[in-house]
Amino acid sequence: MWGLASRLTSKLTTALILSTSLVVSAAIIDTAHAQSTTDTEKHDTSPGGQYEPSMDVIGDEDMQQPGTKPGDPVLSEAEFKRANKIYFERCAGCHGVLRKGATGKALTTDITKPLGFEYLRDFINYGSPGGMPNWGTSGDMEVDDISLMARYLLNDPAQPPEFGMTEVKASWKVMVPVADRPTKQMNSIDLDNLFSVTLRDSGEVALIDGGTKEIIKIIKTGYAVHISRMSASGRYVFTIGRDAKITLIDLWMEDPSPVAEIKVGSEARSVETSKMKGWEDRYAIAGAYWPPQYVIMDGATLEPLKIVSTRGMTYDTQEFHPEPRVAAIVASHYHPEFIVNVKETGHILMVNYEDIKNLKVTSIEAERFLHDGGFDASGRYFLVAANARNKVAVVDTKEGKLVALIETGPKPHPGRGANLNHPKFGPVWVTSHLGDETIALIGTDPDGHPDNAWKVVQTLEGQGGGALFVKTHPKSNHLYVDTPLNPEAEIASSIAVFKIDELGEEEPEYEVLPIGEWSGIDEGVRRVVQGEYNQAGDEVWFSVWNNAAQESAIVIVDDKTLTLKHVIKDKRLVTPTGKFNVFNTRADVY
């Protein structure tokens, strides 16, 4: 039944560009995240379902079927389990675990029952121009399963189990106690130029030497690692799997290895470590999609210290939301604080970690559907996309206040964004969009350029929609824009590059780098995703991302000449997506 997955992906990305609705783009946006890594995970289910056994899917034994009311279609226990699994894999990302709706519509029984079984069945089968995938006619879901899902939706949603301190602690393992770890670097790796690369479909990361381009090690992690973050010292790598599993890797060991792991829930996207002066490497934090909560941990052991629920009121209508998922988390440089973005309620939380037994949290009313973002060049302002609202929210991390909400274009997806010094407008922060070809430049210098601050000062036109990440470097004259989710294979497999010193011109032009071609791979869509600089800022790494059965690669571009410098190919490089240079990640250089 998975045979037509790639055909479906293509259909979906077409719909993404054409549709005026949020739903399809949201299906993609929803799973991408703060720092980088690509994500079409809701649609790009791996062929053969080969990763299912390793996934700790919501909907296992713990999940209780809710009571049925008279008139509800009855599901057997086996059917309920299967429907739950399908719902988690295909539907929950957009519609929410509790079916309250997010970027997809609400599917609670007050809505589904009046629609009735036949309507639901047909809607799942045929999809809609509004963005609902055509699960049946695409061949991706069997007739029986479609009928099952329609019946499932007529029953109350099953609430997945909670995951409190008992469960979190039970999942916690310290493989190498702190006392047994080295006190200095025991290997000769140039750690600050190391890359941690997500191997999405194999549930691993590859550690790759930025100088030699050799794979140093492949490390087993959580499923579909969403991001890697580095401790402030650069010693530790934290990875977070979609299954909410954190793996802590100690780069100082002779053979860099996982030293601790933990699960913070059953689904998650974000992890970060304390970076404030005096607090380096002290704490880690992770945000979960389910249960909606964040967990503060010891930075060296992952010992869970504090769990805080994010369930609460939406910022605008002030009604209770049972499932406000935690999106991007970044660490403040101005206060001992984590900046935690709560998607469904639209609050940005400044979580002060100075005294976690007397935890101080500032809840900033921002905008709903917060997703990914990063700092401006000064590190003072945090800019985050409220994607389904076409806005970027700006927080002053020094004052702990919202300073602006900026309309940027359809479905901004900045990753962490890109900071550059514009020849005309001064310091700007850049985001591309999933919904169209525009790239928005926002002034970020209220002192030096007050007239431009927190406005879209320029809108560039790139290759097309389906863009996930923009990238530049303080030493570079180039701004790279990927378009991995564009329906045109040629666009999806290439990168647009703008010259920063030409951005003052009327209509700045871009050069196209055919990265997919340069990879030498001749199968698959060769989606090119997420540029990442080396430490020196003189070369950019791109993932050429095919599906798990096909060849993938990493292509390295010389930043000065915009020419091919190197291709990394290796059987072990299964579906590479996000790449995280240790120095740039720990120092927030982007």
Added chain:
Amino acid sequence: MWGLASRLTSKLTTALILSTSLVVSAAIIDTAHAQSTTDTEKHDTSPGGQYEPSMDVIGDEDMQQPGTKPGDPVLSEAEFKRANKIYFERCAGCHGVLRKGATGKALTTDITKPLGFEYLRDFINYGSPGGMPNWGTSGDMEVDDISLMARYLLNDPAQPPEFGMTEVKASWKVMVPVADRPTKQMNSIDLDNLFSVTLRDSGEVALIDGGTKEIIKIIKTGYAVHISRMSASGRYVFTIGRDAKITLIDLWMEDPSPVAEIKVGSEARSVETSKMKGWEDRYAIAGAYWPPQYVIMDGATLEPLKIVSTRGMTYDTQEFHPEPRVAAIVASHYHPEFIVNVKETGHILMVNYEDIKNLKVTSIEAERFLHDGGFDASGRYFLVAANARNKVAVVDTKEGKLVALIETGPKPHPGRGANLNHPKFGPVWVTSHLGDETIALIGTDPDGHPDNAWKVVQTLEGQGGGALFVKTHPKSNHLYVDTPLNPEAEIASSIAVFKIDELGEEEPEYEVLPIGEWSGIDEGVRRVVQGEYNQAGDEVWFSVWNNAAQESAIVIVDDKTLTLKHVIKDKRLVTPTGKFNVFNTRADVY
């Protein structure tokens, strides 16, 4: 079926004193609160159920019967409604709206189903020495209702409706806009010596002149007003009903009248107003039992500005609690903060109201089952009872930190406590106990008396258990201790008075004031409850509280001579309980 209510009450208070269990005392404690007022509401259901029509009881049309599982006993819609109503009135206070248990045991279906129908029915009928009331054999519940409740408990709890901004706003009424209110006091009442007196069973407060002892006005409010609080200026009285209705009374009007009202949920206990210098009269806050949330309002109009859910993790086991009720709230004098006590999770929240769009909240890990409390004499430290844990938690409101957790005795119930200058130990704060006759004195002067600070420095022996409120005044040499819930009528209807200058003696003795006798009432238990000083601090008012069908009174004692000064009797004084002197309440004199 209500005929034997008072017999039941007597049985219960006996059980309270005798039982080593938490449950019965908790049934009473649970409903008493921060500042004062007595509360045996769970048991003392008014004869004839005459107030039911005015009660906005959870379990009305909005409340959906949850799905039944195969094997669950089926309830008709009418039965479900009736069971829900009974549950709310009789059971929810101890067992929680969601039946997760609090001071009573958990009654979720994973627990009730293995027990089975007959066990539940008999338990409800006969009660238990552990403290469960004998609803059947006491004659207070009919056989049919007992059977109904046993069946009800075998079904999943019905979740009462949420009460978000839409519902809160819909309940909001401004009867007199600010522009139409006077700009100075238009009457000749000595406002600072006015008393706002809860008439529990009539859903009213009486405004009584502290000088003439005349009832100025009876004002319709929410049901069973839990407390009155005064704005910092003394101009406004805020009352909060058990039905979560707040009434704002403007004392400056020629005829002091309600000027605004609002409901913050379907069940509530606490209200407070901003008292920090520069913020006087600016904001009000109320805490709800259901939904578990607090609401910040404009102080002059009650316009709802911000709703914050308290649902979250318990402080100790860090597991999600769906129903953490808001107990006492007080206003800090050191910061623009409200101090909000969350019962089930054991967090004390310092809610900073300086910028409510960027709301800063410090969650202090304290102890579970927080209930009532008050400041020390300096106003810097807040002491609050964690009643079911036999402890008092102390928060430094200047630093926003927990400074101590003190074991005081069985079920402390301080009201707001009493501050006095002990001849031997210096400044102490006093609490009596529901569970026994002891009165605990806690040192509160870490600078002047560091060895005594945050320790029980002395334990006095009073008349008996069932004490709700202690009282003294900075100008007085007397400490009054009531015992309204003591099973002995003589003890319940009298007050013990200790002389402060004799507290240095080995075993300080107390004098007994037969307040019930002094009232001249010769029917009922004549429970004497909650001493309240006038502004001058030279007389103390006590409620003589009978049931609604009997005569009640207020007895005023001359503080210097401990002799009867005056009795207020009036047909309109129906079940008077809490009394709030405007000056003492607004200035936190206790």
